[in-house]
Amino acid sequence: MTKLMNMQQAIAELVPDGASVALGLQMEQMIPFAAGHEIMRQKKRRLTLIGPISDILFDQMIAAGCASHVIAAWVGNVMMGSAYNFRRAVERDGLAVTNLTNFTVALALQAAAMGVPFLPTRTALGSDVARDNEFFTEFQSPFTGETLHAVRALVPDVAIVHVQRADAEGNAHCWGNLGVMVEAVRAAKRVIVVAEEIVAPEVIASDPNRTVIPGFLVSAVVECSFGAHPSPVQGYYKRDDAFFRDYHEQTRTEESSRKWLDEWVRGLAGRSEYRQRLGAQRVQALGVKNHAYAAPADFGY
Amino acid sequence: MDEPGVSVDFTLSELMVAAAAREIRDHEVVFVGMRLPLIAFVVAKQTHAPNAIGLFENGVIRSTPARELIYTMADPPNLLGATQCLDMLGVMSLLQSGRVHLGFLGAAEVDRFGNLNSTEVRGEKGKVRLPGSGGACDIASLAQRFVVLLEHSRQRLPLRVSYRTSPGNGDGAGWRHRVGLPRGGPAAVITTKAVLRFDEAGEAYLASVHPGVEASDVMANTGWELKVSRQVAETQAPAKDELRAIREYDKDGFWTR
Numbered sequence: 001m002t003k004l005m006n007m008q009q010a011i012a013e014l015v016p017d018g019a020s021v022a023l024g025l026q027m028e029q030m031i032p033f034a035a036g037h038e039i040m041r042q043k044k045r046r047l048t049l050i051g052p053i054s055d056i057l058f059d060q061m062i063a064a065g066c067a068s069h070v071i072a073a074w075v076g077n078v079m080m081g082s083a084y085n086f087r088r089a090v091e092r093d094g095l096a097v098t099n100l101t102n103f104t105v106a107l108a109l110q111a112a113a114m115g116v117p118f119l120p121t122r123t124a125l126g127s128d129v130a131r132d133n134e135f136f137t138e139f140q141s142p143f144t145g146e147t148l149h150a151v152r153a154l155v156p157d158v159a160i161v162h163v164q165r166a167d168a169e170g171n172a173h174c175w176g177n178l179g180v181m182v183e184a185v186r187a188a189k190r191v192i193v194v195a196e197e198i199v200a201p202e203v204i205a206s207d208p209n210r211t212v213i214p215g216f217l218v219s220a221v222v223e224c225s226f227g228a229h230p231s232p233v234q235g236y237y238k239r240d241d242a243f244f245r246d247y248h249e250q251t252r253t254e255e256s257s258r259k260w261l262d263e264w265v266r267g268l269a270g271r272s273e274y275r276q277r278l279g280a281q282r283v284q285a286l287g288v289k290n291h292a293y294a295a296p297a298d299f300g301y
Numbered sequence: 302m303d304e305p306g307v308s309v310d311f312t313l314s315e316l317m318v319a320a321a322a323r324e325i326r327d328h329e330v331v332f333v334g335m336r337l338p339l340i341a342f343v344v345a346k347q348t349h350a351p352n353a354i355g356l357f358e359n360g361v362i363r364s365t366p367a368r369e370l371i372y373t374m375a376d377p378p379n380l381l382g383a384t385q386c387l388d389m390l391g392v393m394s395l396l397q398s399g400r401v402h403l404g405f406l407g408a409a410e411v412d413r414f415g416n417l418n419s420t421e422v423r424g425e426k427g428k429v430r431l432p433g434s435g436g437a438c439d440i441a442s443l444a445q446r447f448v449v450l451l452e453h454s455r456q457r458l459p460l461r462v463s464y465r466t467s468p469g470n471g472d473g474a475g476w477r478h479r480v481g482l483p484r485g486g487p488a489a490v491i492t493t494k495a496v497l498r499f500d501e502a503g504e505a506y507l508a509s510v511h512p513g514v515e516a517s518d519v520m521a522n523t524g525w526e527l528k529v530s531r532q533v534a535e536t537q538a539p540a541k542d543e544l545r546a547i548r549e550y551d552k553d554g555f556w557t558r
Contacts, residue, residue, distance in 0.1 A: 026359070026375070027358070027359035027373075027374070027375050027389075028359070028373035028374065028375035028376070029359070029375035029380075052389065052435075053435055055373070072433065073433055073434050073435050073436070074432045074433040074434065074435035075432055075433060076432035076433075078335070078372070078373045079372040079373060081432070082431065082432060083432070086430070086432075087429070087430050090430040091427065091428055091429065091430050097430075099420060099433055099434065100434070101434040101435070101436060101437075101438040101439050102358050102389060102393070102434070102435055102436035102439060103389070103393040103396075103397070103436065103439040104439075106388075106389045106390045106393060107390075110390060121397065122397055122442065122443065122481065122482065122483050123393075123397065123438065123439045123442045123443055124438050124439070124442055124468075125442065125468070125480045125481040125482050126442075126465070126468040126471055126476070126477070126480035126481075126482060127438050127442065127465055127466065127467065127468050128420070128464050128465040128466065129420070129434055129438050129466060138481075146481065147480070147481030148481065175386070176375070176377075176380050176386055177357070177359035177360040177361050177374075177375050177380060177386050177387075177388075178359075178360050178386075178387060178388040178389075179359050179360060179388065179389050180388065180389050180390070181388075182388060183388075183390065231375075232375065232376060232377050234377055234380050238376070238377050239372070239373065239376050239377070241372055244372075292381055
């Protein structure tokens with residue numbers, strides 16, 4: 001059964017106001033910016049944003065007024081440092097933030113993926129991150145008596161992931177660093193797969209070790225080339241470093257952030273207009289210059 | 302970035318990178334991090350630690366540095382030619398089970414016992430929200446030892462951090478064991494003026510000053526009465542091969558100029 005939708009449909013149907021949404025799960029690679037921008041265009045409100053780190057996408061969604069709660073280990077602009085809209089929202093407007101660490105984001109999602117209420121860990125003992133935090137409680141190991149942290153399971157309403165290729169049912173290939181994507185896909189109630197390319201099921205089935213998402217977990221599949229820009233997609237385009245630098249400069253104030261959102265998100269109908277705005281030259285410059293194909297794996301017998 | 306009196310042959314960042322590189326021993330497994338420590342890993346690999354292994358929290362394991370400069374650990378050159386490219390739980394599990402020797406961290410504040418704050422600080426106009434832990438708390442909790450790089454000022458080196466994002470030695474020796482941390486703690490703080498190390502009480506002391514920096518200057522810019530080792534050495538200047546490795550990698554000087 002095909003689950004193909006366009007981005008507008010997928011966001012309208014699967015991301016209601018008030019939902020908890022996991023995004024940016026592959027760290028600085030393959031951040032689903034196109035999906036995030038559509039959420040902003042549709043003026044979704046009171047979302048809980050979930051992710052280990054967020055390389056400027058959370059900052060944009062906060063600026064657009066979509067978020068009322070952030071559950072994350074790190075929010076900012078990885079190459080430049082702080083993100084101004086996140087700072088303004090926390091320091092001035094009291095945006096609710098639940099601080100986790102990268103490992104505990106992974107554990108919270110993995111607990112949900114496994115269907116257990118928590119997972120034990122030794123991380124963050126004695127840290128203020130764990131104080132007054134509903135995701136942590138100390139307990140004694142029933143086997144050894146050692147002090148451990150229990151990290152509470154976290155079930156996102158929706159996980160949105162960007163991958164290189166998927167078939168129409170949502171079986172998806174992804175290569176490069178996976179971060180916490182696989183855990184989040186198994187933990188979430190609904191999954192939106194955004195793919196650079198839609199391919200025939202035979203292509204996916206030819207290399208099942210690369211299938212990081214089985215289609216039966218997927219609610220919608222969206223084809224969106226260049227949908228992760230300015231973050232990189234291995235084998236498709238590199239990171240647009242200048243874009244992250246410019247964003248840092250152009251969002252220092254509330255007013256300049258508004259202008260940025262009008263220019264890059266709210267004033268555009270979708271990803272093809274975004275791509276036009278970037279210009280063919282810039283898109284071309286980010287493309288792969290030296291292909292590096294993996295050796296084929298023989299699944300024959 | 303040059304301090305007066307420091308040889309013009311290298312920048313302060315280059316000195317810090319070389320000092321960080323020397324913290325890596327051959328055959329060690331290292332949680333690399335970004336910015337200056339990333340370059341320190343490159344330098345160590347090309348000089349005294351050719352068999353060091355680099356781990357990145359996005360799931361990448363490398364036995365060779367990326368062949369061009371990267372701004373984030375997920376930049377395509379850091380994936381090409383990697384030893385392994387999998388998930389965060391995998392590398393964090395290696396960390397938790399004690400297989401990682403050394404992790405590098407940055408922070409907004411580091412205190413007398415090597416605790417780190419990267420979550421929030423009190424500025425002149427009230428609270429300043431910082432990006433947060435990322436993996437820093439995990440590395441500080443679980444690596445066999447960690448090394449911090451930061452700018453040296455009274456503000457950045459307070460008596461006590463206002464928020465303990467990443468645990469150092471807590472309130473002194475024995476604290477890590479008491480709270481249940483399995484191992485580890487701070488080994489060194491490499492600042493823009495000096496290198497601090499930690500004594501048996503878990504407290505930082507001045508181990509070496511950078512060329513051209515007076516110990517009194519370090520003391521005056523530290524937020525507590527810093528202990529001083531009996532013989533304060535001078536931080537070793539970068540050697541030629543270290544400088545060459547730094548400059549070949551950070552060609553435009555984005556991180557080190």
